[in-house]
Amino acid sequence: MCGIAGIFHTEGLKPVDPDRVRRMCDAIAHRGPDGEGVWTAPGLGLGHRRLSIIDLAGSPQPMAAAEGDAVIVFNGEIYNFKDLRKELQALGAQFRTDGDTEVILQAWRHWGTDCLPRLHGMFAFALYDLRQRTLLLARDRLGVKPLHTARLADGSVIFGSELKAMLAHPSLRREIDPLAIEDYLAWGYVPDHRSMLKGVDKLPAGHYQLLRHDALPAAPVQWWDVSFADRDRGNADDLGAHLLHHMREAVTSRMLADVPLGAFLSGGVDSSSVVALMAEASAAPVKTCSIGFDVAALDETAYADRIAQQFHTQHWKRSVSSDDFTLMDRLAGMFDEPFADASALPTYRVCELAREHVTVALSGDGADEAFAGYRRQTFQHREEQVRALLPGALRRPLFGTLGRIWPKADWAPRPLRAKTTLLSLAESGEEGYARALAVTSPELRDTLYSADFRRLRGDYRAEQPLVDLMRKAPARSGLDRAQYADLKFYLPGDILTKVDRTSMAVSLEAREPLLDHRLIEFGARLPERMRVRGSTGKWIVKQTMRRYLPDDVLFRPKMGFVTPIAQWLRGPLAGEARGLASDSVLARTGWFDSSRIASLSDDHICGRADHSRLIWQLLMLRRSLDLLG
Structure with a gap:
């Protein structure tokens, strides 16, 4: 795990000041405290900060290919690099190191951009081909690792793992994009299709971009997507066996490290499943870490303790106290852009605790998106059934009127808090899901804005990109489209941003085995009945994991990191x-x-x-x- 940054001139081969690249890297030194390096050539500068995980002494970056015709800076891990290395050696590739970075270099030399689907893992990298004078920027399928870019007035493109690396460049304009304010208030984060600063972009997950010295930057190209258009056949036992196979492979592949490794353990289904499969594959006790709260109603550590005892893990836990809000300033500094998911605070604390004992930690993130584990997804599934029964001409006025007059009763029991559901049923499935996902409704946002800001915003509404994404999704049903939106919009914008920034802030590598792309693709092909039954989401995961975990862990109400x-x-x-x-x-x-x-x-x-x-x-x-x- 590392941090990368660089400068590329698209108008000629002007020299790049290595000190400028170094300052960009210094701004993200927390991502890589174990080493640093800068490489420059006419028209290009590449910088790297290293957190050593694999081949601790033998893979410094920036790294050149043995043939001297390509150079890379890379952030992430390629879990199948040993298999790829053997395949490339059979094609004549030569290797001087034992790590995964050099494998990407040789994969590019032999396969070009077709190397990307062969890479199993999390990554963001910049690879310069000296033969073609081309820079390849690439990001992993789900967006686990971040990559920001910006085109400057002098024709150069700068890039970095975090916005703070870009802010270290004196020519970057710091002009706020007002549409990012609309996005942020709707979602609680600035999604990947926008940045807080005008002119700064985030390379989308599953995309690459090619830059040349004599041309304007090409548009990003999508090299991976997940499809919900097909369905696997089989009974629960057969599909469960396939699921368990994928989960085991995903977990064991992410246990490869030359440094101490452990896991986050919340006591929920997903982290408990990861720990169970780690314990099954490990001869030594798994190292686990948990965070609780000093507010009893929010504390889940009793469940984490139970799983730790069941699998005989080496377990550490710590409590977040009611005065931990003093971390607000530190959190803001981690994210650069405004980020209001309050679970970032306990996530940071569990990363901080884990880093005292390990350098790599496996998490349970991703299963809710892939297998319909969120309550809003099961609601969407049921709401779509209602929409199918009532024509829009009847549904819109009926539920719209009820929704407008229904009080917003935050204090009431859940069944009486129906305002959002009624307003959702008045809309299309895509619009209704956007309303469910938003943390601030469009009606409330409108009351917050000044007249001047409403003019700046114009016709743009934060929900529209999500609605468009769902309508174009390769999907069969409303549940499919909801999960697609969570995987493509919410996951990279919120969950993975949160985990990346909080873990990297303490120089900890977080790995998400349940986001293995083969597992994600398998989940997308499951029949709906294998994902949702009644009010139970993630149904097949819970059934499959009953051989490992007790029912009161598998079927208790989902809590998450509540602050x-x-x-x-x-x-x-x-x-x-x-x-x-x-x-x-x-x-x-x-x-x-x-x-x-x-x-x-x-x-x-x-x-x-x-x-x-x-x-x-x-x-x-x-x-x-x-x-x-």
Whole structure:
């Protein structure tokens, strides 16, 4: 695991200052504390920070091919590199190291961009071909590893693993994209199709881009996608056997490391499944780490303890206290762009704990997206059944009217909190799912904005790219489209960004075995009844893992990393919440109606409503604006 950065001139072969590349890399030194390197040639500079995981002493970067005709900087891990190495050696390739980086170089030399589907793993890399004078930028299938790019006024393209590497370049303009504010308030993060800064792009997951010295940057090319258009046949036992095979291969392939390795253990289905399969494959006790809360209703460590005892792991745990909100500034610095998923705080804490004992940690991320484990997906499945029964001409006015008049009862029992469901049923399946995924509704956002910002935003609405993505999805059903959206939009924008930044902040490599692309593709072909039955999502995963895990772990209600921000904003952070309306930084933007912010803050602090997620969003936005300056 590493950090990469570089500069490429698309207009001629102007020299690149190696110190400038080095400063870009220094900004992401936390991603690679074990080594650094810079390589320059006319028109190009490549920089690298290394966290040593495999071939600890023998694979420094930037790395040149043995033939001297290609150079690479690489962030990630290729889990099938040994098999590829044998295949390439049979084709005449020569190797001087024992790691995976040189395998990518030789794979490019022999197969060009066709090498990408052969790479099993997580990666973002920049590879320069001296014969063709071409730079290849590539990102893994699911977007586990990030890569930002920007074209500067002098015709150069800069790139880096994190935005802070780009900010170290003095020519990068720091102009906020107002549409990113609309996106951020809708989702709680800035999705991959946008950046907080105008002119900065994120290479999409499963895409590559080719840059040449004498041409404008080519548009990114998609080299992988997941299809829900086909269905596998078989009974639960047969499909479960295939599932278990894929899960075992995914876990064992990610246990390869020349440094201490362990796992995150929350006590939920997914992390417990990963730990169970690690224990099955390991002769030594698995090292596991858990984070709990000092608020009993949010604490899951008892389940994690049970799994740790069952599989005899070497287990460490730590509690997040109610005053951990003091990490807000540190979190903002990790993400560069505003990021309001409050589970980033416990995720950072568990990474911090893990790094005290291991250098690599396996996580359970990905199964909910791949196998329909989110409650919103099971709701979508049922809502689509209702939509199929009622024509839109009847459904829209009926449910739309009910949804508008239904009170927003955050305090009420769940069955009485029907406002979102009613509004969703009034819309198409894609629009309804966008509403379910959004953390701030379009109606609430509109009340926050000033008249000037509404003019800046124009006709754009944050939900539209997601709706378009779902409508174009290679899918058969509404559930398929919902999962496709989660895999292509939510997963890289929120979950994987969170895990990458919090783990890299402490120089820890996180690996996600349940995001093995073969497992994802298998899940996409499953019949719907194998994914959702009644209100139970991830059905086949839970049935298959019953041979390893107890039912009260498999079938208990999903909790996730819940953070007590509602209590914080009525207690120790109440002053900050009240101060948002008069904050000078937010006021200078001219984006918001300060009286509306004041009203929402007061309603939350006094307990009349729960606006904690929105207030947290505004607090994190305020801190990010300081950093982007």
